[in-house]
Amino acid sequence: MIRVVVAxxxxxxxxxxxxxLGAAKDITVVGEAANGEEAVRLTRSLRPHVVCMDIRMPVMDGITATGAITADDSVHTGVLILTTFDIDDDIFSALEAGAAGFLLKGADEGTLLDAVRSVARGDGTLDQRLTRRILREFGNRRQATPPAPHASRMSQESRTAPDGGPTDPLPAPLTARELDVLHLLAEGRSTAEMAAHLFVEQTTVKYHLAGLLQKTASRxxxxxVLWGFRNGLVELPDR
Incomplete structure (x- = not known):
């Protein structure tokens, strides 16, 4: 069962x-919070898989609460931001705080349930109406303060060169396969789709994905994907 706290x-x-959420056979709501402070406390005590978090709340807002939850190494909870506000600054603040997903409250029931399941699996999710604009804005912000030159199809040598590596330090360079997985993630490919594209087993994709997440310190x-955009290793598709 997927354990959820609603804030x-x-x-x-x-x-x-x-x-x-409770009506779904594979989801159980283990707690409710009226503000961010309660959400953090319940997360630490109940250890849910997912917190459905509102952004604007009293005492402690959802963005601050998200940061407190994702910074706590003792819990392994994904935060799904739910809000009625389609505001770029809130979206970026929530993602930068470590949110695993973002949905507008107008999303239909199926989309919400799928989002909770995706976050519980560690996949993350974004409202499809916002994804392209969010990633494009990430690209615009990156261009405003450009890191060392990159291109999404660079050679492995230039990707790992000291003067051309990611702006965020890595414990070890990404392998060619890990970069392939990163590019496919940015295209919205599932594990099965990545495996078919790379002509490998899904277990192999998961192995390289685990390496990617570990090296980039991504939850x-x-x-x-956001790490990749921030460091200039992937680009928004034209379509």
Whole structure:
């Protein structure tokens, strides 16, 4: 069962989400929080797989709470941000705080359930209406303060050169296969799709993905993609 904590200061919204999520056979709501401080406390005591977190709450906002949860090495909880506000700054702040996913509250039931399952698996998720704009804005911000020159199809030598490596230090250079996986993640490919594209078994993809996540200190696939954009190793597709 996927254990979930729902954090929202509006009782009706919080209760509605709890009922909706609890009706799924593979999800159970283990706690509800009316503010970010309660969400952090419940996460540390209940160890849920996912916290569905509102952004704007009293006492402690959802972004601060997300940062507190993801910075705590004693818990392994993914944070799915749910908000009615389509605001870029909030999206970036939440992702930078370590959120594993972002959905607008207007998303349908199936999308919400799929998002919770995806975050629980460690895959991460973004509302499809926001993804392209978010990644494009990441690219714009990167160009405003460019790191060392990169291109998404560079040779392995230039990727790992001291004067051309990622701006975020790595414990070891990414392998060619780990870079392939990073590029495919940025295209939104699933594990099965990556395996088919690379002509390898899914277990092999998972092995390289684990290496990618470990080296980039990413909690999930979404954070790895954002790391790639921030460091100029992947680019937003034209379409």
């Amino acid at each position: 929202d200061d509006q009782v009706i919204v919080r209760t509605g989400l709890s009922i909706l 999930d696939r979404l954070q790895a």
